[in-house]
Amino acid sequence: MSTTPRMQAVNIGVLLLFCTLCNPALAVLDGLLSNGNFELGPKASELNGTEVLKHNGIPDWEISGFVEYIKSGQTQGDMLLVVPEGAYAVRLGNEASIKQRVSVIKGMYYSLTFSAARTCAQEEKLNVSVAPDSGVLPMQTLYSSNGWDSYAWAYQAEYDYSEIVIHNPGVEEDPACGPLIDSIAIKALYPPKATSKNILKNGGFEEGPYVFPNTTWGVLIPPNIEDDHSPLPAWMVPSLKAVKYIDSEHFSVPQGRRAVELVAGKESVITQIARTTPGKTYHLSFAVGDASNSCEGSMIVEAFAGRDTLKVPYESKGKGGFKRAVLRFVATTTRTQIMFLSTFYTMRSDDFASLCGPVVDDVKLLSVRYPRNKVV
Secondary structure, eight states: OOOOHHHHHHHHHHHHHHHHHHSSSEEOOSEEOTTTTOOSOOOGGGEETTEEOSTTOSTTOEEESSEEEEETTOEETTEEOOOSSSSEEEEEOTTOEEEEEEEOOTTOEEEEEEEEEOOSOSSOEEEEEETTEEEEEEOOSOOSTTSEEEEEEEEEOSSSEEEEEEEOOOOOSSTTOSOEEEEEEEEEEOOOOOBTTBSSSSTTOOSOOOOOTTOSSOEEEOOTTSOSBOSSTTOBOOSSSOEEEEETTTSOOSSSSEEEEOOSGGGOEEEEEEEOOTTOEEEEEEEEEOOSSSOEEEEEEEEEETTEEEEEEEEEESSOOEEEEEEEEEOOSSEEEEEEEESSOEEOTTTSOSEEOOEEEEEEEEEOSSOOOSBO
């Protein structure tokens, strides 16, 4: 008997309810974790000023160490503690952590997205872990002028549940000098495949981490030295700095709903290894543009295909737009590295404090039956 969409939705709901009842972990769907924005807070009796006293004082979270519950507009001396979404966030002091257990599918890849901001520590960083995977994300570089950045971090589920831990490993003289955390979300990642229309996987960057619908600063994809599993499936970030994952709801995107912004010059790199046949000619096409985020000036995207390179200049007025480019090359090995980086550092013209750069999108690789020139 065939089922209607309504019946299918009911069946999924029953399955999730069953999983929740039989497993103490919280059932999870793409989006915010349970109380992931910390709008549900401790009781007044569980607070000493801003410090949370009980390990389960924040609903659906387990805490350890010096954890504070911060209200939007709160100050610390002359410093305003800004909350990016809603009215509340948490601050992780010395050796403090927050933890939540969620039900997942064993073997599946997941990406966490969360917003974080520095406060008063000198070298703030965060250790994000889901055993046995972990990564330390440094927060010395601020990419947005409001002090908040959203970060993505990926892992592969080893069990049918995940214990998500965000930990501040720092120790400061003032235990309250630690990063602010808000809006923690999860998204299942589906490994993309090559097709007859594109040898590269996820060439349009449509598969990637969760993007918060109410934020306007995109999501940082950290270097793979800090993350063994890329939140941007099929692509890696082998550089020292992050790249930014942007959406069409808040930025100008050449094609589809997602793209990548190279925000830190030659220190922002994306790469993918493609299967090629030695002696064959290939056609690497891609779009270069700006995100309509007041990122103005002369930009250059450098494209690499094995030993072949192409520099694509783009004059940005910071109001959106793009151009297309093509690099033709002859493969010399069975595996060819495709790579993109930005030649220059660029700052936004409206605040002179936010890093920005050219956008890369719609990357396609195909073999050419009747090759003409090497580079167009």
